[in-house]
Amino acid sequence: MRRFLVKRARTENMNDVQPEVEVEQRTENVNDAQPEIEVEPPAPNVANEFNPNAIERDPGKRKQICEYPPDIQDQVRRAYILKGPMQPDLNKYHRTEFGSSRSSRAFSKSWYKMYDWIEYSEWKNAAYCFYCFLFKQPGRAEHFGYEVFTKEGFTDWKHASKGFKDHIGGHGSRHNSCVKHYDDYNNQRQSVASNFARSSKES
Numbered sequence: 001m002r003r004f005l006v007k008r009a010r011t012e013n014m015n016d017v018q019p020e021v022e023v024e025q026r027t028e029n030v031n032d033a034q035p036e037i038e039v040e041p042p043a044p045n046v047a048n049e050f051n052p053n054a055i056e057r058d059p060g061k062r063k064q065i066c067e068y069p070p071d072i073q074d075q076v077r078r079a080y081i082l083k084g085p086m087q088p089d090l091n092k093y094h095r096t097e098f099g100s101s102r103s104s105r106a107f108s109k110s111w112y113k114m115y116d117w118i119e120y121s122e123w124k125n126a127a128y129c130f131y132c133f134l135f136k137q138p139g140r141a142e143h144f145g146y147e148v149f150t151k152e153g154f155t156d157w158k159h160a161s162k163g164f165k166d167h168i169g170g171h172g173s174r175h176n177s178c179v180k181h182y183d184d185y186n187n188q189r190q191s192v193a194s195n196f197a198r199s200s201k202e203s
C-alpha cells in the first residue's frame, strides 16, 4: 500500500514521464486482479412464495386473483376465504353529494346484514363483492356492471338497492355462479376435513 502511495505521488509530480504512468497503471491492474467478487446465488423464486398474512384487506387496493401466478392463486383464494369479507364497522361512512338536489348519501352498514357478499373499501369509499372477487372467471368479466363490484368499486349510493339487485341478477347470473363456486369450494374442503377426521379415528 505504502509503495503504491509513494509511486502515485511521484507520478503526480512527474506527470510527463511515461514510465511512471505505466507503473501506476500496472498497480491498478494488480488491484483489479484480486479475488473476483463472488457472484450472488440466484434469488429463490419469490413469485411463488406466498405469505397468507400479507394479503391486502381493503378491496379497493387488492390485486385481482388472476394477477397472481397461476400456481399460487388457490392459496391466495384460501387466504381470503379464511379472513372473510372485509366489512369494517365505522361510526361514519364518507358522504357523497348526488345531483342538483345536493342531497348526500353514504354507504350503510345495514347492507352487510342484507347482502353477506358486500365488502366496503375505506380507501375508495366503494362497495365490492367478495364472492365475485374470489371466483370470477378472468376474460369473461368485462360485462358492464360486473367489474364495478370486483375492480372499480360501486359508489352510486343513491341507487344502491337497484345496483345490488342488478349485480345479483337472475338464477344463472355471473354473481350467482360465483356464489355457487364459493359453496362448492367450502363443501369440498369440509368433506376433505371430515374424511380426514374419520380416517384418523379409524386408524
Ligand SMILES: [Zn+2]
Pocket: 117, 129, 130, 131, 132, 133, 149, 167, 174, 175, 178
Ligand atoms: Zn358478486
